[in-house]
Amino acid sequence: MFLRVNVRAGAAGRPAHKNEVPDMFGSLLHWAVVFLIIALVAALFGFGGVAGTAMAGAKLLFWVAIVVFVIMLVAGLLRRG
Template identity: 70%
Template sequence: MSNLLYWAVLFLIIGLVSAAFGFGGLAGTAIAGARILFWVAIVLFIIALIGGLLNRRGGL
C-alpha cells in the first residue's frame, strides 16, 4: 500500500474511532484529511498509469 493510502486509512480509522466516542470536531477533521489524501493518491496513480502506458509505447 502506498504511503498516501496508508495515511488516508489511518486518518479514516482515527475519524471513525473519534466519531464513536463523540468527538465530532476531531472526527470531521480526520475524515476530511482521509478523503483528501485518498483523492490525491488516486490522481497520482492515474498520472503514473498514463505515464507508464506512454513510456511503454515509446511516446514522450
C-alpha cells in the first residue's frame, strides 16, 4: 500500500556515501522549471502578480544553478590537474 522511500539513498537508488556531493545543480534546475510552470499557469489564468513573482524566482534559481555549475566545473578541473 505505502511506498517506502530510502531517504539515505543517493541518485538512482545508489547508497549515499559520506563524501558524495549532493546534486545541487539538478535540484536548482528542477525548482526553476517548477517555478516557470507555475508562472505560465498563473499568467494563463490572469494572475499577473503571482506570475511575475514565480518568474522572478525561476530566473533567480536558473542563474544560481549556472553559477553552481561553473564553480563545480572549475573545481573538477582543478582537482584533476
